[in-house]
Amino acid sequence: MSFDYQIVVIGGGSGGLTVAAGAASFGAEVALVERQPELGGDCLHYGCMPSKALIQAAQEVHQVSLYKDLTTSDYDRLFISSMERVAQALKDVQEHDSKDRFLNLGIDLYEAEASFEDEHTLKVGEKTITAKRIVIATGSSPFIPPVDGIDTVEYLTNETIFSLKHRPKSMVVIGGGIIGLELSQAMSRLGIEVTVIEGSEQVLTNEDEEIAEIAQRNVSEELHILTGAKADFVEPSGNGIKVHYTKDGSVNVLHAEQLLVATGRKPNIDRLELNRAHIKTEAGAIEVDRLLRTSQKHIYAVGDCNGSMPFTHVAGMEGKIAVSNAVLGLARKVSYERIPWVVYTTPEIYHLGFTEKEAREQHGDDLLTFKTKLSNNDRFVAERNTEGLVKVLTTNRGKIVGAHAIGAGAGEWMQEVGTVQSLNKKFQSISSIIHPYPARNNAVSQTADLYWRDKLFGSRLNDVIKWYVRKWR
């Protein structure tokens, strides 16, 4: 049977672009289908890039506000210039994901929405194309919770917030996860009164509890956080929105100019007609095996649409595995054990592997916990950035099973632990690496030193060494 293409990729975001470029570089005949006018997907247009550009702009405004009282009109002006800066950043980064780049790789681009006709045939706008193998990389969209009245108000999501044209005076944010906290802190720094409504008892529920507690304490200095609170009902009110919520059994109401919904993600699969290709789903995501194959072995699914870990670097990693398997015919298996992520709040949070609670459940007594407060590190003391913690979880022999940090720049300097883990080295090996003083990663080596301190000075071995030194040296 002959096909129009060897590989058709549906979705031109982080996962899909990795697959299309990789497959074309290995000589495959590739088509890429994207329904938006530009390539780049959520990360570029509504996710990582605009949020990080906004966070940086807001951070600079925050720094200025520490030294100078900003007026309302200052904040209005700074808000608009921050949003312009975000738009410019997207334009600049778009060049990396330009259509020309992919056309030059010999890829056929279809600017249309794709859906399945059968397991080898796709409807692409008005056209029909066939493919020997297909990779689905359609990403995800904001999950909108079933709060009464939500359809009667104009709420923001990550898809609209970066297009705000003027500074709202106030904002209620439903959801105190990564998106909720990153954007709430940025908005607050741009002069908006922000209140976060989080259903759980703590924000950032995926983080290590101790780390999330420090984060919540810090962020609470800049905005209002209501945990254990449930948004019951929303309604339009004047030029804003009223949010009725329950906390500690009592019913309350908040009024704000804008409402942001940041309550998780939902894979983009509704319009793909997966049933026509007999592709199975599970919990609203495309089911895949460890080779990233769907229930149809020639169809793969990568990135947010398969419900694994919704991060750009995961979509990229899965994209590379799909290229190996779909194009080269290998059998590379996906593993999520060693994937870090960073929450770009101030202070930043680094997360790798198990939280302490998860590690305790997995490893029981074979678990060691090493912690350094940043108030015990010279650099952080000198910079007056002492609020923070490094926490590394290892087995008794030093195998890294979890690593977490909160502190200025933690996303960068804490990756050292991830690198050591990826090289299959033990945590204590960091102790013998010379770190330039007083680089912030000294907090990591300081924590690794604790391993030896416990082994050498917290055991009978210490008595033996003392005896040896006294007697023989």
Ligand SMILES: Cc1cc2nc3c(=O)[nH]c(=O)nc-3n(C[C@H](O)[C@H](O)[C@H](O)COP(=O)(O)OP(=O)(O)OC[C@H]3O[C@@H](n4cnc5c(N)ncnc54)[C@H](O)[C@@H]3O)c2cc1C
């Ligand atoms: C506010 C925010 C901030 C984020 N920040 C970070 C961060 O700092 N770091 C990080 O690692 N991750 C971050 N993420 C997550 C990251 O954006 C996603 O994990 C990543 O974009 C997923 O890539 P993907 O390829 O699976 O999907 P996407 O990048 O969303 O790409 C999917 C593409 O498929 C297209 N598409 C969908 N259906 C069809 C169809 N039927 N036909 C044709 N085209 C279709 C879409 O238009 C889209 O372009 C953030 C997300 C948000 C919302």
Ligand SMILES: NC(=O)c1ccc[n+]([C@@H]2O[C@H](COP(=O)([O-])OP(=O)(O)OC[C@H]3O[C@@H](n4cnc5c(N)ncnc54)[C@H](O)[C@@H]3O)[C@@H](O)[C@H]2O)c1
């Ligand atoms: N820095 C990064 O890498 C980064 C940044 C942003 C987003 N992301 C990705 O996007 C994903 C989605 O982020 P998110 O913040 O939307 O999801 P999330 O799962 O991180 O947080 C959603 C939060 O909303 C709360 N919630 C849900 N329904 C609620 C309700 N009805 N009322 C009150 N609270 C409610 C949940 O308890 C949870 O704390 C993240 O998991 C992450 O993978 C990554």
